[in-house]
Amino acid sequence: MNTHRRAWLGLGVAAVLLSCSGSSLSGQTKPPEYAIKVMPPGGPAPRMPDGHPDLSGHWFPNGAGQGVSGRDGVDPAAARTFDPKVTPEEPPVFQAWAAQKIKAMTPTELELSKSSVNCMPRGVPAIWLQNPYTTLMVHKQGLLVQLYEVLNNWRVIHLDGRPLPRDPEPFFHGNSTAHWEKDTLVVESIGFDDRTYIMPNGWFHSDALRVTERYSRPSMNYLIVEITVDDPKVLVKPWKSAPRRWTLGNGEIYEFYCTNNLELEELQKLRAQELEQQKKK
Amino acid sequence: MKIPGVLGAAAVVCGLSGLPSPASAHHSFAAEWDSNKCRDFTGTLTKIDWQNPHPYFYVDIKDPSGKVESWSFQAYSPVTLRRNGTDRQVFLDNVGKEVWVRGCLAKNGKPNAAAAGTLKFSDGVKRQVGQLQD
Numbered sequence: 001m002n003t004h005r006r007a008w009l010g011l012g013v014a015a016v017l018l019s020c021s022g023s024s025l026s027g028q029t030k031p032p033e034y035a036i037k038v039m040p041p042g043g044p045a046p047r048m049p050d051g052h053p054d055l056s057g058h059w060f061p062n063g064a065g066q067g068v069s070g071r072d073g074v075d076p077a078a079a080r081t082f083d084p085k086v087t088p089e090e091p092p093v094f095q096a097w098a099a100q101k102i103k104a105m106t107p108t109e110l111e112l113s114k115s116s117v118n119c120m121p122r123g124v125p126a127i128w129l130q131n132p133y134t135t136l137m138v139h140k141q142g143l144l145v146q147l148y149e150v151l152n153n154w155r156v157i158h159l160d161g162r163p164l165p166r167d168p169e170p171f172f173h174g175n176s177t178a179h180w181e182k183d184t185l186v187v188e189s190i191g192f193d194d195r196t197y198i199m200p201n202g203w204f205h206s207d208a209l210r211v212t213e214r215y216s217r218p219s220m221n222y223l224i225v226e227i228t229v230d231d232p233k234v235l236v237k238p239w240k241s242a243p244r245r246w247t248l249g250n251g252e253i254y255e256f257y258c259t260n261n262l263e264l265e266e267l268q269k270l271r272a273q274e275l276e277q278q279k280k281k
Numbered sequence: 282m283k284i285p286g287v288l289g290a291a292a293v294v295c296g297l298s299g300l301p302s303p304a305s306a307h308h309s310f311a312a313e314w315d316s317n318k319c320r321d322f323t324g325t326l327t328k329i330d331w332q333n334p335h336p337y338f339y340v341d342i343k344d345p346s347g348k349v350e351s352w353s354f355q356a357y358s359p360v361t362l363r364r365n366g367t368d369r370q371v372f373l374d375n376v377g378k379e380v381w382v383r384g385c386l387a388k389n390g391k392p393n394a395a396a397a398g399t400l401k402f403s404d405g406v407k408r409q410v411g412q413l414q415d
Contacts, residue, residue: 067364070357070409111312119334133360149360254360260332263355267313270389 035073039065039247042221048141053183053217056139057248061132065221065247069132081244092203092229093236102202108271114200117267119258121153123172123196124189125211125227129241130200136253137223144178144185149253157187164190172196174211187213198229206233221248310412312388314396319385319413322352322395326380326402329372334358338372338397340380354384354397356410367400367408375402385413 046054062068064078077083094102105113115122115130122131133150144157155173159180168175168191175191189211197204212228227241310316324342337353344350356362359369380402384395398413 067361069361070365070367070411107309107312111309116334251364254363256333256358256360258334260330261334262337263313263335266387266389266391266394269391270313273389 034075034078036064036066036068036071036078037075038063038078039221041219042248043219045217045219048139050141052180052185054139055137055144055185055215055217055223057137057223058250058253059135059137059223059246060249061134061244061246063245063247065249066251081246082242084242087242089242090239092198092239094203095234095236098204098234101204105202106271106274108267108274110202112264112267112271113197113202113204115151115197116200117261118264119151119261120195121151121172122148123192124155124174124176125213125229125241126196126198126200127153127173128213128225128227128244129198133256134249134253135246147253149256151258152256159185164188170194170207174209183216185215187215189213204234205229205231208233222246223248310385310396314385314413315388316385316413319383319398322354322382322384323379324352326372326375326378327351328376329369331359331369331372336362336369336372340382350393352393352395354382354395354400354411356397357412362410365409367410371402378403383413384411 046056048054060066061081062079063081064074068074068079082089111117115126127135127146127148127150131148131150133148135149136147138145138147142159144159146155146157148154153172157176157178159178161179162177164177165175170191170193172193172195174189176187176189178185178187180186190209192205192207192209192211194205194207208231210230212230214224214226214228216224218224223246224243225241225246226243228238229235229240230238322340322342324340326338327341328339330337330339335355335357336359337355340352340354341349342352357365362368380400382395382400383398385398387394387396396413397411398409400408400410402408
């Protein structure tokens with residue numbers, strides 16, 4: 001290859017690399033163009049007759065207002081519910097016994113504990129923390145109905161300020177009471193089924209679990225959900241989530257009865273193989 | 282001179298940044314599937330079992346000796362597939378036609394079973410249909 005051709009080759013490679021890195025020859029950086037972008041705020045939130053924000057809508061657990069899994073050209077900012085660089089979320093601080101219990105789980109045990117694998121209801125607060133599917137909310141005077149796409153679960157939250165039960169029956173979604181703090185709906189819940197996990201990392205809970213959900217709708221397209229987990233038997237101190245942004249979408253909410261869970265059977269076989277190997281050791 | 286080839290390689294390198302965004306990894310791929318045992322499969326799509334939490338599609342695949350065996354491939358949930366444009370009808374329209382799949386074998390040694398990552402029907406479009414992204 002002669003010098004002239006080498007020079008052209010070098011220029012060609014440089015041009016391709018510069019164009020794909022979003023830089024121009026002048027040195028200015030152009031942000032990449034994404035097909036699926038962050039939804040704009042969309043104007044003021046609708047209001048209920050009592051003046052509070054209307055939380056009704058089909059909410060997607062991302063910034064895009066549409067499905068993002070397995071799709072090309074998704075802006076990373078549109079794929080998530082919060083940016084840990086902007087609103088960092090502290091990890092939970094476990095009591096020593098709880099940390100040991102979680103650490104002792106094998107990867108297969110951990111997998112089997114996940115509601116996405118065993119088809120148990122995610123429950124509260126996991127439905128807001130570990131759920132890639134949508135939620136349709138219907139807000140009526142005195143009532144907030146949450147229709148969770150995943151596993152066709154649903155929940156009714158009364159907004160009449162009724163007291164929490166003294167000896168609550170354990171429910172996957174807990175027993176709730178709600179009140180407004182200005183434009184934020186605060187939902188307090190106790191009495192949870194002990195088969196739910198807070199996060200899909202083995203974070204279990206005790207019968208002392210108390211969950212606070214704070215819902216706000218700062219604009220038409222955004223729903224902000226903040227969760228506080230107070231569980232003094234398991235945690236050293238209450239854990240608070242980042243404000244997670246869900247966005248308004250137009251598509252259908254689909255049926256999702258979990259009736260063909262072959263994955264669970266396979267993981268159970270894998271767990272049986274693990275236990276057999278442990279016996280041999 | 283092989284300039285086009287070199288330019289092509291450079292374009293592929295930068296094209297990697299345009300891969301699909303990570304799927305919502307609500308459960309771990311690695312717990313059930315062996316990412317060290319992934320391969321390409323080509324065969325005839327015979328059936329789609331469109332159920333929750335995961336659809337399975339079946340492909341008749343010829344082994345090197347010419348023997349045809351049916352393989353099952355696990356995909357994303359139906360909801361996720363619908364939302365990324367690969368709905369049940371797309372599978373139905375391709376039954377009896379050749380497909381290409383990239384998939385990984387089960388860790389527990391289940392025969393003729395794999396988790397699908399990418400899939401191409403006869404239209405040649407590469408579709409992300411499962412968690413595997415390699």
